[in-house]
Amino acid sequence: MKKIFCSLALLAFTANAALAGEVFDLNVASVQPAKHFYTDQMEADAQAISDATNDEVNLHYFPSGTLIKQSEMFPAVAKGGADFVVTSFGDVFTQVPMLNVSTMPFTFTNDLETNVKIFEAIIKDPAVKDEMAKVSGNAELIHVAISAPAAFLTKGAPVRSPKDVAGKRWLTFTPTASEEILSWGGTPVQVTGADLYVSFQRGMGEGCYVNTPAIVAAKLDELAKSCTVMPTQYVPMFMLAARETWNLLNEDQKAAVMKNLGGHDNSVKYTGGIGAMGQNGLNILKKKNIPVYELSADELQAFMTPCLERVSPKFIDIITKNTALSQEEAQNWLKHVIELKDQVAK
Numbered sequence: 001m002k003k004i005f006c007s008l009a010l011l012a013f014t015a016n017a018a019l020a021g022e023v024f025d026l027n028v029a030s031v032q033p034a035k036h037f038y039t040d041q042m043e044a045d046a047q048a049i050s051d052a053t054n055d056e057v058n059l060h061y062f063p064s065g066t067l068i069k070q071s072e073m074f075p076a077v078a079k080g081g082a083d084f085v086v087t088s089f090g091d092v093f094t095q096v097p098m099l100n101v102s103t104m105p106f107t108f109t110n111d112l113e114t115n116v117k118i119f120e121a122i123i124k125d126p127a128v129k130d131e132m133a134k135v136s137g138n139a140e141l142i143h144v145a146i147s148a149p150a151a152f153l154t155k156g157a158p159v160r161s162p163k164d165v166a167g168k169r170w171l172t173f174t175p176t177a178s179e180e181i182l183s184w185g186g187t188p189v190q191v192t193g194a195d196l197y198v199s200f201q202r203g204m205g206e207g208c209y210v211n212t213p214a215i216v217a218a219k220l221d222e223l224a225k226s227c228t229v230m231p232t233q234y235v236p237m238f239m240l241a242a243r244e245t246w247n248l249l250n251e252d253q254k255a256a257v258m259k260n261l262g263g264h265d266n267s268v269k270y271t272g273g274i275g276a277m278g279q280n281g282l283n284i285l286k287k288k289n290i291p292v293y294e295l296s297a298d299e300l301q302a303f304m305t306p307c308l309e310r311v312s313p314k315f316i317d318i319i320t321k322n323t324a325l326s327q328e329e330a331q332n333w334l335k336h337v338i339e340l341k342d343q344v345a346k
Contacts, residue, residue, distance in 0.1 A: 022056070023055070023056055023058070024056065024057050024058065024245075024248065024249065024253075025058045025060060026057065026058065026059050026060065026083035026084060026245060027059075027060050027062060027067060027082055027083050027084070028042065028046070028059050028060065028061045028062060028082075028083065028084040028085070028086065028239075029062050029067040029068040029073060029076065029082040029084070029085045029086070030042070030061065030062060030063055030064060030085070030086035030087075031064050031070050031073075031086060031087050031088045031237065032063060032064055032086060033063055033064050034063040034064075036063075037273040037274060037276070037277060038086065038145075038270065038273070038274065039061065039063050041269070041270065041273055042059075042061045042086070042261075043061055045059075045260040045261050045266075046058070046059035046060070046061060048260045049256050049257055049260050049261070052256040052259070052260070053252070053253050053256050056253060057249065057253045057256060057257065059083075059084065067082065068081060068082055068085070070087060070088070073085040073087040074087070074095050074135045074136050075135075077136050077137065077139050077240050077241075077242045078135065078136050078137030078139070078242070079137065080242060080244060082242065083241065083242055083245040084142070084239060084240065084241050084242070084245070085139075085239070085240050086237060086238070086239045087237065087238065087240070088235055088236065088237035088238075094322065095131075095135045096128065096131045096132050096135060097131070097318060097319050097321075097322035097323045098125075098127055098128050098131055098319060098323060098325075098333060099122070099123070099128060099131075099236075100315050100318050100319060101122065101315060101319075101333065101334055101337045102119055102122050102123075102234075102236045102337075103176065103234070103235070103236070104308075104311065104312070104315050104334070104337075105176070105180055105232040105233075105304075105307050105308065105311060106231060106232060106300075106303075106304050106307065106308065107234070107337060107338075107341060108146060108149075108231055108234045108341070109231050109341070109345055110149055110229060110231050110294065111345075112146065112268065112271050112272055112275045113268050113271075114344060114345050115146040115234065115271065116144060116145075116146060116264065116267045116268050116271050117264075117344045118340065118341050118344050118345075119144045119146055119236050119238075120144055120264065120267065121340050121344060122337060122340070123141065123144060123238060124141075127333075131323075136240055137242065137243050137244075138243045139240040139241060139242055139243055139246075140240065140241040140242075140243065140246040141238060141239075141240060142238075142239040142240060142241055142257070142258070142261050142262045142266075143238065143239050143261055143262050143263065143266045143267040143270060144236065144237070144238045144239075144267045144271075145236070145237050145238070145267060145270040145271045145274060146234050146235070146236050146237075146271045146274070146275075147211065147213075147234055147235040147236075147237075147274050147275075147278075148211055148212045148213050148234075148274055148275050148277060148278025148279070149211070149212055149229055149230060149231050149232065149233065149234060149278060150177070150209060150210060150211055150212065150229075150230045150231075150232045150233035151208075151209075151210065151211075151212050151215070151227050151228060151229050151230060151282075152165070152170075152207055152208070152209055152227065152228040152230065153200075153207055153208040153209075153210070153215070153220050153223075153224040153226070153227050154206065154207040154208075154224065154225060154226050155206070155207070155223065155224065155225050156225060156226065157226060158226035158227065158228045158291055158293040159207070159226075159228040159293075160228065160293065160295070160299055161299060161302055161303075162184035162185060162302060162303060162306060163185075165181065165184040165185060165186040166184060166185030166186055167185060167186070168186050168187070168205075168206040168207065169186070169187045169188075169189050169204065169205040169206055170186050170187065170188055170189065170205050170206070170207050170208065170209045171189050171190075171191050171196060171199050171200055171204065171205035171207070171208045171209065171210070172188045172189065172190050172191070172208075172209050172210065173190065173191070173192075173193065173196075173210055173211070173214075174190075174233070175190070176233070176311070177209055177210075177232075177233055178190055179310060179311050179314070180209070180232060180307050180310075180311065181209055182310065183306045183307040183309070183310035183311065184303065184306060184307065188209075189204055189205045191204070193214065193217060193218060196208065196210065196214060196218040196220070197218045197219055197220070197222075197223070200218075200220065200223050201223055208220060208224075209230075210233075211233050211278065212229070212277075212278030212279070212281045212282060213277040213278045213280075213281060214281070215227075215278075215281025215282065215284065215285065216277070216280055216281045216284065220281075221281070221284045221285055221288060221290065224285065224290060225290060226290060226291050226293065227282065227285050227290060227291065227292045227293065228292075228293045228294075228295065229282070229292065229293070229294050229295075230295070230303070231300070239261065241257075312334060315334065316330045316331055316334060319333065
């Protein structure tokens with residue numbers, strides 16, 4: 001299958017092919033950049049779908065910013081601007097407010113398959129499905145995926161309790177990560193990925209609190225002396241098919257798409273690929289004999305309690321402001337997701 005780039009000619013051909021009902025050249029708009037595991041894997045799976053359908057179903061993948069803006073993905077999949085979308089947080093969680101719980105600290109674990117099961121349960125909850133159906137035109141859920149976890153990186157001993165965070169400055173990327181640091185008594189210093197290495201090198205922070213892929217991207221292995229993995233800062237994402245597009249395919253064609261892209265096993269495959277980016281960073285540290293520490297259940301609980309006390313009200317506020325749920329109902333939804341995590345993790 002030839003790689004076809006975004007053009008008016010392609011889009012016109014896509015529409016005409018769909019109407020003809022014979023060959024389907026379908027676009028996939030994604031939030032992921034061109035140089036990313038997701039992009040490479042999606043192109044390989046698209047080729048497998050073409051092969052399985054005798055070139056009747058051809059998916060053409062458009063990386064971030066080349067076809068549709070992230071904020072426009074739900075409207076696009078609802079109104080025919082895209083056949084498939086791979087989307088994530090940001091405007092998605094304004095449009096589907098109940099999904100905000102999936103970005104809350106400690107919603108996920110350090111086990112990738114468990115994380116897939118948790119997010120599958122969240123996104124398939126009847127109330128969430130109803131929200132998504134309304135804004136996506138009842139799009140078909142193809143798969144979900146979860147990004148890699150966070151980590152504390154220091155130039156000294158590993159972080160094992162909130163006391164090790166308190167009174168120190170920590171380099172972070174996001175407002176949520178900064179809120180977490182504040183809940184443990186630390187001072188967040190928010191920087192960009194481009195500035196992370198120099199900021200850590202020059203002592204603008206005693207440590208970093210970032211996603212594990214940053215270990216490689218920012219070459220933090222050159223500076224860090226210890227690492228503590230944290231089940232936070234996960235970014236959930238999912239792939240949807242426009243309902244009109246999905247209904248055009250026959251059952252064999254749908255089966256080919258789902259075999260290569262859909263369901264739990266492919267959700268684990270994509271999650272695992274993203275997780276491997278973070279694991280690669282941890283492996284680099286281990287090869288250099290830099291300790292990589294994982295918290296015990298009791299140690300983790302010591303972080304969770306103050307963190308959730310601080311951030312939970314903020315997530316509840318987002319949900320109540322953007323849905324018909326009362327504060328009590330939003331609190332119950334949050335509680336339900338935490339219980340769901342415990343059930344799935346068993």
